Amino acid sequence: MSSSYSRDERPVERTVDRTVVVNDGGRSGGSGWFIAGLLVVALVIGGFFVFGGNLFGSAGGGGSTNVTIDTPDINVGSAAAPAGGASSGSAAPAN
Secondary structure: OOOOOOOOOOOOOOOOOOOOOOOOOOOOOHHHHHHHHHHHHHHHHHHHHHOOOOOOOOOOOOOOOOOOOOOOOOOOOOOOOOOOOOOOOOOOOOO
16 A cells, blocks of 8 residues: 555644634614514504405495395374264264
8 A cells, every 4th residue: 555655744733723703783684674564564454454444435346335125015004093083074983
């Protein structure tokens, strides 16, 4: 076996001390502010609709809402005149 150095010549191990300085400037990332802004917008829009916000002036996206209720036609006759005489003369007393 041949090697490029003899037995007495071994590679010298060097220890190098390095100092790492991290300077972030005290700033936070912009994505946090973006997410917070989206949450505020979502809360405002949700609150608008939950608390009765009416974006187009009426229900149904701006159209008018007509409600028609069909009720039965009930004819109620007038009450009979009390016994003892009619006040207008239209009813004849019973004999």
